Amino acid sequence: MTRGLRRLVALVKKESLQILRDPSTLLISFLFPAILMLVFGAGINLDSSIVRLGVQNQDGSPSSLRLVDTFRRTPGFRMVEGSSTEGLADGLRAGKIQGFVVIAPDFGRQTLLGSFSRPLVQVITDGAEPNGANFVAAYVQGAYGVFAQQEQARRGYGPRTPPRSFSLETRAWFNPSTKSRNSLLPGSVTIIMTVVGALLTALVVAREWERGTMEALLAAGVSRFELVVSKLIPYFILGQLAFTLCVAMTHLLFEVPLRGSLSTLYLVGSAFLCSALGMGLLLSTVLKNQYNAAQAALNVAFLPALMLSGFVFEIRSMPLFIQTVSAIIPARYFVTAMQTVFQAGDVWSVITRSLFGLTLASVGFIGLTFLNTKRRLE
Amino acid sequence: MTAGAEAADVSPSSPPDDAQQILARVDSLEKVFPGAERPALANVSLQIRAGVVTGLVGPDGAGKTTLLRILAGLLLPTSGTARVLDRDPGQAIETLRGALGYMPQKFGLYEDLTVQENLDLYAELKGLRGKARVDTFTRLLTFTDLTRFTTRLAGKLSGGMKQKLGLACTLLGTPKVLLLDEPGVGVDPVSRRELWQMVRELISEGNAVVWSTAYLDEAEACDQVVLLNEGRVLFTGPPSDLHARVQGRVFLLKGGTESPRTTLRKARRDPSSLDGVVQGNSVRLIARAGATLHPEQYGVSPEARLGRVAPRFEDGFVDLLGGVSSAESALAQAMAIRPSDGKIAIETRALTKKFGDFVAADSIDLRVERGEVFGLLGPNGAGKSTTFKMLCGLLAPTSGEAEVAGVDLRRGRSEARQRLGYMAQKFSLYGHLTIAQNLDFFAGAYALSGRKKAEAIARLVTVFEFAPYLHTKAGELPLGLKQRLALAAAVLHGPEILFLDEPTSGVDPLTRREFWTHINGIVERGVTVLVTTHFMDEAEYCDRIALISQGKMVAVGTPDDLKARASTPETPEPTMEEAFIALVQGQGPA
Numbered sequence: 001m002t003r004g005l006r007r008l009v010a011l012v013k014k015e016s017l018q019i020l021r022d023p024s025t026l027l028i029s030f031l032f033p034a035i036l037m038l039v040f041g042a043g044i045n046l047d048s049s050i051v052r053l054g055v056q057n058q059d060g061s062p063s064s065l066r067l068v069d070t071f072r073r074t075p076g077f078r079m080v081e082g083s084s085t086e087g088l089a090d091g092l093r094a095g096k097i098q099g100f101v102v103i104a105p106d107f108g109r110q111t112l113l114g115s116f117s118r119p120l121v122q123v124i125t126d127g128a129e130p131n132g133a134n135f136v137a138a139y140v141q142g143a144y145g146v147f148a149q150q151e152q153a154r155r156g157y158g159p160r161t162p163p164r165s166f167s168l169e170t171r172a173w174f175n176p177s178t179k180s181r182n183s184l185l186p187g188s189v190t191i192i193m194t195v196v197g198a199l200l201t202a203l204v205v206a207r208e209w210e211r212g213t214m215e216a217l218l219a220a221g222v223s224r225f226e227l228v229v230s231k232l233i234p235y236f237i238l239g240q241l242a243f244t245l246c247v248a249m250t251h252l253l254f255e256v257p258l259r260g261s262l263s264t265l266y267l268v269g270s271a272f273l274c275s276a277l278g279m280g281l282l283l284s285t286v287l288k289n290q291y292n293a294a295q296a297a298l299n300v301a302f303l304p305a306l307m308l309s310g311f312v313f314e315i316r317s318m319p320l321f322i323q324t325v326s327a328i329i330p331a332r333y334f335v336t337a338m339q340t341v342f343q344a345g346d347v348w349s350v351i352t353r354s355l356f357g358l359t360l361a362s363v364g365f366i367g368l369t370f371l372n373t374k375r376r377l378e
Numbered sequence: 379m380t381a382g383a384e385a386a387d388v389s390p391s392s393p394p395d396d397a398q399q400i401l402a403r404v405d406s407l408e409k410v411f412p413g414a415e416r417p418a419l420a421n422v423s424l425q426i427r428a429g430v431v432t433g434l435v436g437p438d439g440a441g442k443t444t445l446l447r448i449l450a451g452l453l454l455p456t457s458g459t460a461r462v463l464d465r466d467p468g469q470a471i472e473t474l475r476g477a478l479g480y481m482p483q484k485f486g487l488y489e490d491l492t493v494q495e496n497l498d499l500y501a502e503l504k505g506l507r508g509k510a511r512v513d514t515f516t517r518l519l520t521f522t523d524l525t526r527f528t529t530r531l532a533g534k535l536s537g538g539m540k541q542k543l544g545l546a547c548t549l550l551g552t553p554k555v556l557l558l559d560e561p562g563v564g565v566d567p568v569s570r571r572e573l574w575q576m577v578r579e580l581i582s583e584g585n586a587v588v589w590s591t592a593y594l595d596e597a598e599a600c601d602q603v604v605l606l607n608e609g610r611v612l613f614t615g616p617p618s619d620l621h622a623r624v625q626g627r628v629f630l631l632k633g634g635t636e637s638p639r640t641t642l643r644k645a646r647r648d649p650s651s652l653d654g655v656v657q658g659n660s661v662r663l664i665a666r667a668g669a670t671l672h673p674e675q676y677g678v679s680p681e682a683r684l685g686r687v688a689p690r691f692e693d694g695f696v697d698l699l700g701g702v703s704s705a706e707s708a709l710a711q712a713m714a715i716r717p718s719d720g721k722i723a724i725e726t727r728a729l730t731k732k733f734g735d736f737v738a739a740d741s742i743d744l745r746v747e748r749g750e751v752f753g754l755l756g757p758n759g760a761g762k763s764t765t766f767k768m769l770c771g772l773l774a775p776t777s778g779e780a781e782v783a784g785v786d787l788r789r790g791r792s793e794a795r796q797r798l799g800y801m802a803q804k805f806s807l808y809g810h811l812t813i814a815q816n817l818d819f820f821a822g823a824y825a826l827s828g829r830k831k832a833e834a835i836a837r838l839v840t841v842f843e844f845a846p847y848l849h850t851k852a853g854e855l856p857l858g859l860k861q862r863l864a865l866a867a868a869v870l871h872g873p874e875i876l877f878l879d880e881p882t883s884g885v886d887p888l889t890r891r892e893f894w895t896h897i898n899g900i901v902e903r904g905v906t907v908l909v910t911t912h913f914m915d916e917a918e919y920c921d922r923i924a925l926i927s928q929g930k931m932v933a934v935g936t937p938d939d940l941k942a943r944a945s946t947p948e949t950p951e952p953t954m955e956e957a958f959i960a961l962v963q964g965q966g967p968a
Binding site for chain 2: 003009011014211213
């Protein structure tokens with residue numbers, strides 16, 4: 001081994017010993033992910049098992065009655081018939097119903113004529129809760145599809161000439177059982193990796209400054225490369241272990257199907273981990289104070305990862321400005337990639353784009369850390 | 379305080395000895411930090427020779443650490459040059475790695491790594507391995523007497539052992555030039571003595587050692603001294619040269635005095651006196667050059683004897699700075715006299731504090747009379763701060779009794795607190811508040827209000843001459859004013875008892891003199907003072923001292939009494955430090 005390599009190994013060994021001796025590091029890396037996975041896996045459920053749906057039939061034709069009947073018989077709905085649009089709107093506002101359907105007065109006649117110049121069925125949902133709204137819309141579409149098929153069968157239309165509106169059919173691809181857990185858990189890994197990566201590394205360089213050991217290391221002639229890399233390696237390994245724990249819990253405990261390959265999963269995971277570690281190290285290097293660095297990590301790494309990664313809140317329903325901001329958040333690419341690998345498989349067109357974003361972020365953060373790492377005390 | 383600058387030019391310096399090779403030097407060095415008012419170092423030149431301990435001596439903020447960091451290549455000079463082994467340390471840190479050993483102030487040890495793991499790390503960083511490494515470890519562990527502790531975490535070592543381990547780590551790779559930044563801080567006297575022996579051994583092998591310190595008594599042990607004050611070199615040369623400046627002008631006035639403090643105050647009115655301090659029951663005086671002291675004016679009885687004594691480093695330092703002007707304490711004059719009634723101000727019986735299994739203070743019995751200056755002397759971690767905090771009512775005792783100003787601490791802690799003033803070790807002032815705001819806050823904290831509060835503040839502003847700085851933030855004040863403000867905050871409410879925790883550690887002698895002039899003054903007015911210190915000199919300003927070591931009170935007595943107890947045929951007149959070591963060791967293995 002060359003001298004430089006030996007020095008690096010010595011520093012990595014020192015860092016690893018510190019990790020093993022510090023219970024808080026191990027708690028953050030393993031206990032915290034386990035608890036968070038349990039919370040996301042078992043505690044939070046974005047599915048609405050029963051949708052309370054209002055229906056106002058302004059038509060009264062036989063086919064409209066059959067549509068109402070279909071809604072009534074669909075297992076996911078508890079149907080509330082309303083006499084006026086205003087009454088239903090109030091119900092929606094009060095949260096008594098999660099959406100409502102208005103059947104237009106000439107629904108029966110138009111469908112009979114096959115004229116679809118204007119919408120005949122209107123679905124109103126609560127846009128303040130985009131996730132819930134999407135579910136309601138999807139359920140209504142599903143039920144409408146069932147109705148359309150039955151109508152076709154009644155009139156003996158051949159399958160080759162279906163009226164366009166009746167071809168409406170929703171299939172929840174990638175998540176056929178539409179369990180939100182299946183998309184939530186792969187996404188929540190992002191949060192955990194952000195904490196393990198950014199929060200832990202945010203503390204380590206600052207700790208060296210606070211305890212005066214940085215001065216001794218610098219005086220011993222440790223190079224910038226040795227300093228940065230010796231911090232990255234142990235926390236990279238620690239991060240991979242935490243990642244494995246998360247993946248194992250997601251797949252084995254919560255039975256989220258993994259459609260892509262493990263190697264792709266770890267490739268994406270490694271790329272993200274580097275960006276998170278880099279961000280933490282950068283904060284620590286610049287701030288030189290454990291408390292400030294931890295606060296900063298929470299604010300610039302953890303919170304954006306939670307809010308702006310598309311993990312909980314749909315990015316497309318955010319204002320354009322926020323959408324633009326979210327493009328520079330590495331967690332966003334990781335969420336996309338994780339959800340893709342778990343639910344769709346190794347879709348390289350998506351994964352390549354995510355990998356590109358993550359690599360760019362990693363190079364940026366680690367590069368900035370390197371540039372900000374001082375060989376002197378000023 | 380600028381008087382010292384001109385004195386620097388006249389200070390004698392020893393002729394360079396050709397046998398002593400210069401291993402490092404700085405020339406016309408200047409270092410200015412952005413935003414600082416004055417340069418951290420200004421026009422500093424010095425040489426560091428092989429086989430010599432060079433003492434870098436000066437109060438906090440003098441520029442010692444900055445200078446060492448420049449020599450270690452960790453800071454770059456603003457102008458001037460630094461050379462270590464004929465290289466520029468700022469550029470050649472990698473080349474100098476093995477030849478230069480730098481021990482920073484905060485040890486540079488990993489507290490969560492064992493002794494052995496720390497050694498392993500630094501050995502690898504310095505490229506030491508194979509047989510050479512094994513041999514070096516064996517040698518250093520024996521040298522530092524740490525062999526038994528190799529598997530212990532560095533964080534669990536005592537202050538002295540940490541310093542030894544720090545030194546051992548610095549010595550890996552056998553450096554030619556050793557830079558030690560305040561290695562004597564936080565170390566008990568016994569360990570400090572061992573550190574010095576280790577350093578002596580190192581220089582006998584032809585190394586150069588730089589030992590920085592704020593303790594002037596440590597300066598005496600150095601072969602060469604560079605005295606720094608406010609970034610400037612006041613003196614360069616062997617300590618004996620500094621002694622020579624005041625040789626024959628230092629006197630001890632022994633006996634014939636009721637109170638050495640009163641005598642000191644009178645002696646300081648003598649225009650011939652340059653400086654004076656209380657030393658046990660005597661008064662140590664420096665006469666101005668060419669002047670004669672007039673002890674007959676000091677109100678002492680005929681049996682008082684004025685005798686010449688050997689000068690100390692501090693005497694020379696004070697002389698360089700031009701002496702001390704403040705003879706009278708304006709603070710004391712503004713205070714009401716409390717009749718000395720011989721009452722007991724503080725009394726404890728078997729006072730004990732345990733933290734888990736650890737006994738921080740073990741059965742402490744104290745009796746402090748009113749109007750007495752009582753010192754708790756001991757190294758860091760000995761238990762003096764714990765005892766102190768219990769007496770201030772900041773910490774509840776585990777067992778035992780304590781009465782402060784006639785109040786039983788178990789019942790009336792807050793009542794007792796109103797009657798005492800407390801000055802914490804590090805100025806516990808609000809750095810972002812101005813002097814006026816700090817005084818206002820502390821007056822409020824002591825429940826002063828209305829006219830009483832306004833009067834108290836106005837009195838202290840006059841006494842301490844705060845008027846020009848009233849709206850300056852405390853954090854931006856020079857050290858001397860900070861010290862004054864801390865004292866002002868502690869005496870705002872006219873306390874009966876004043877608690878001082880390490881009041882003058884790291885301050886320059888003039889600031890220290892001024893501070894003690896006030897303390898002596900208010901003691902004469904009947905205030906009781908309890909002071910903790912690990913400064914042996916400061917201990918001699920006290921009427922009585924309790925020696926504390928490892929949680930136990932080892933001895934109590936007047937400074938003269940304690941020194942007499944430690945007197946042996948070999949050292950008939952021990953210093954306070956020697957007395958401390960002898961008395962602690964006399965307790966048997968603790």
